[in-house]
Amino acid sequence: MGAAPASRDVTTYGMGLAVPLALFFLVFFVAPLLQLLWLSLHNDTAGLHWGLGQYLHFLTDPFSLGVLGSTLLLGAEVTAVCLVLGFPIAWLYQRVGPRLQTIIILIVLLPLLTSVVVRTFAWIVILGRQGIINATLQSLGIIDTPLKLLYTQFGVVLALAQVQMPLMTLPLITALGRIDPNLDDASCSLGAGSWRTFFRIVLPLSLPGVIAGCTLTYAAAITAFITQSLIGGGQMLFMPMYLYQQASTLQNWPFASAISIIFLLAVLAVVSVFTTLGRMSRGYGGA
Amino acid sequence: MADAPSGRSLVVDAVTHRYPSGALAVENINLDIKGGEIIALLGPSGCGKTTLLRIIAGFIAQTQGRIIIGDDIVDTLPPNRRAVGIVFQNYALFPHLSISENVAYGLAARGIDKATRQREAQRLLELVQLPAMAERLPRQLSGGQQQRVALARALAIKPSILLLDEPFAALDKNLRLDMQIEVKRLQRVSGITTLIVTHDQEEALSMADRVAVLSHGKLEQFGSPSDVYDRPQTLFVNTFVGSTNRMPGVVVSADRTAAKVRLDAGAEIIARPAGGALAEGGRVTVCIRPEHLQFVGGETGFAGVVGMSLPLGATVVHEVTTADGSGVKVSQARIGETRALENGAAVRLAPLAPSLANAFPATL
Ligand SMILES: Nc1ncnc2c1ncn2[C@@H]1O[C@H](COP(=O)(O)OP(=O)(O)O)[C@@H](O)[C@H]1O
Numbered sequence A: 001m002g003a004a005p006a007s008r009d010v011t012t013y014g015m016g017l018a019v020p021l022a023l024f025f026l027v028f029f030v031a032p033l034l035q036l037l038w039l040s041l042h043n044d045t046a047g048l049h050w051g052l053g054q055y056l057h058f059l060t061d062p063f064s065l066g067v068l069g070s071t072l073l074l075g076a077e078v079t080a081v082c083l084v085l086g087f088p089i090a091w092l093y094q095r096v097g098p099r100l101q102t103i104i105i106l107i108v109l110l111p112l113l114t115s116v117v118v119r120t121f122a123w124i125v126i127l128g129r130q131g132i133i134n135a136t137l138q139s140l141g142i143i144d145t146p147l148k149l150l151y152t153q154f155g156v157v158l159a160l161a162q163v164q165m166p167l168m169t170l171p172l173i174t175a176l177g178r179i180d181p182n183l184d185d186a187s188c189s190l191g192a193g194s195w196r197t198f199f200r201i202v203l204p205l206s207l208p209g210v211i212a213g214c215t216l217t218y219a220a221a222i223t224a225f226i227t228q229s230l231i232g233g234g235q236m237l238f239m240p241m242y243l244y245q246q247a248s249t250l251q252n253w254p255f256a257s258a259i260s261i262i263f264l265l266a267v268l269a270v271v272s273v274f275t276t277l278g279r280m281s282r283g284y285g286g287a
Numbered sequence B: 001m002a003d004a005p006s007g008r009s010l011v012v013d014a015v016t017h018r019y020p021s022g023a024l025a026v027e028n029i030n031l032d033i034k035g036g037e038i039i040a041l042l043g044p045s046g047c048g049k050t051t052l053l054r055i056i057a058g059f060i061a062q063t064q065g066r067i068i069i070g071d072d073i074v075d076t077l078p079p080n081r082r083a084v085g086i087v088f089q090n091y092a093l094f095p096h097l098s099i100s101e102n103v104a105y106g107l108a109a110r111g112i113d114k115a116t117r118q119r120e121a122q123r124l125l126e127l128v129q130l131p132a133m134a135e136r137l138p139r140q141l142s143g144g145q146q147q148r149v150a151l152a153r154a155l156a157i158k159p160s161i162l163l164l165d166e167p168f169a170a171l172d173k174n175l176r177l178d179m180q181i182e183v184k185r186l187q188r189v190s191g192i193t194t195l196i197v198t199h200d201q202e203e204a205l206s207m208a209d210r211v212a213v214l215s216h217g218k219l220e221q222f223g224s225p226s227d228v229y230d231r232p233q234t235l236f237v238n239t240f241v242g243s244t245n246r247m248p249g250v251v252v253s254a255d256r257t258a259a260k261v262r263l264d265a266g267a268e269i270i271a272r273p274a275g276g277a278l279a280e281g282g283r284v285t286v287c288i289r290p291e292h293l294q295f296v297g298g299e300t301g302f303a304g305v306v307g308m309s310l311p312l313g314a315t316v317v318h319e320v321t322t323a324d325g326s327g328v329k330v331s332q333a334r335i336g337e338t339r340a341l342e343n344g345a346a347v348r349l350a351p352l353a354p355s356l357a358n359a360f361p362a363t364l
């Protein structure tokens, strides 16, 4: 039995407290997932004949693979934009006074406080043919005919980046805040310029935040059904809309289930790459 | 020897700094430090020590005054071009870099090649007696070892000035003594002009060639440890450095070298006007250290009643209540069998010598 009975009360937890959440997960997450898997393993829409036909169909169909590829690429682009724009904001946040910090945090959080539908329609107003950008450029005489911004990859990436920005900025702010400000000064007093300090000290030490931010932004961007469909319009198809069409419009539930499972596995693969990178970053310089 | 004495002189010339918040952190500080000296900046928390250190290092641009290192006015140089080594209170080692990478960091910033860097890092780790730790991470080292690494890292860039901010505050007592000796040894070997910030007067007196005492951003006194301890120039220095009895009184007569003071405790004594000339009839505070008071016989000195006696090893400290109701401490060396004083015994006290009683104009 327990070698150190005195410490038992400290080290054992009441697992009973986790039961409600576990039940909730079991009923509303694990069970539907299993049902999805079960459905996807049928070759016909009625669900009578077992087989891997749906998966074979997806993996041999250039159109389906194209949708998957463009969705994963979209996630990568949005994540890259968020990282490049979000890092300076987080960096600035750690270096300004408390009043400016409040303002920055408000600006960062503001997107979370408005409905995603409202935000997306705002982008339609900004990017449209007679939208703010085109109107401004035309009145300045920079362009003659309106630019096509809406219903383009550029437009979708831009709108998604704005919508998902807090998911990148908040982990970065936390990670940068954990870095001892004396390290900056120490690096500087040892003769390093600000770029060396950034690449050798600040960036490596903020990597856990970078990884967390990228994982969240990526997962949110590729599954953002509303923004993708409204800004992307009819010509651009991404996995969530593809899935929706198959399930709701075409009532092809087994194929929709297979798409879900494949999408899920693709996302898991990307996230585990991030996680592995994160684990490596924690042992950074350990050799 | 590879580290030939490289200490450059350091002049702090009329430096004043006011933070944007309006706080006046240091006010008109003048220090003239010779190459190779160890200086202690001593003062209570919040008196502006760190601010002055950061001004010298270049992290803060002072509101007024100049910093001169060697022959150069460095006010326009950023910290990374001042060649000032700093050891931070929390060591500030880079947690993701190995010990040897930490030590070699400043050399890498100078573009020195990897082989030379590693050789130099190893040499410095041997200097601070940690040759076997090169591959470890900072968190795998004890506090004292981390501090040695921080020292090695600062010394690696061959700084002309070494600054240490409360370097021993986080160490326990035995380790602190070891590190104080270590720093003093390294300073001797390298000959680097060194400035140690501390609020610990024993540390300042034992380590420094000269001590600068600060209070509320002002320089109170800058002198040798014995100057500061035995010939304090202000009431603050006398009370902050070492312990002292403060006895109020009135000046009966005074010249430049001696003053006759009538203590409120009921006796006339001769004291040294420590902070400049005293006016006859003015109120003064006379400071006498516990070890500079003695029990006297007859009708000389002032009277008191013994309260408690504390035997503290080599000395015995007696608490004596004087006629005006204030308490004074008397410290007696324990020679042979010192006669125990009973609680309530009536005694008379006097300073050992007039030069050991310092009179300062009383502040309101
Ligand atoms: N960044 C700052 N902004 C405003 N006031 C400060 C700042 N840093 C220190 N001070 C003030 O300046 C004074 C001196 O502080 P400091 O130099 O840190 O003292 P010490 O190191 O002797 O404890 C204190 O009154 C402190 O409140």
Ligand SMILES: [Mg+2]
Binding pocket: B046, B049, B050
């Ligand atoms: Mg300080």
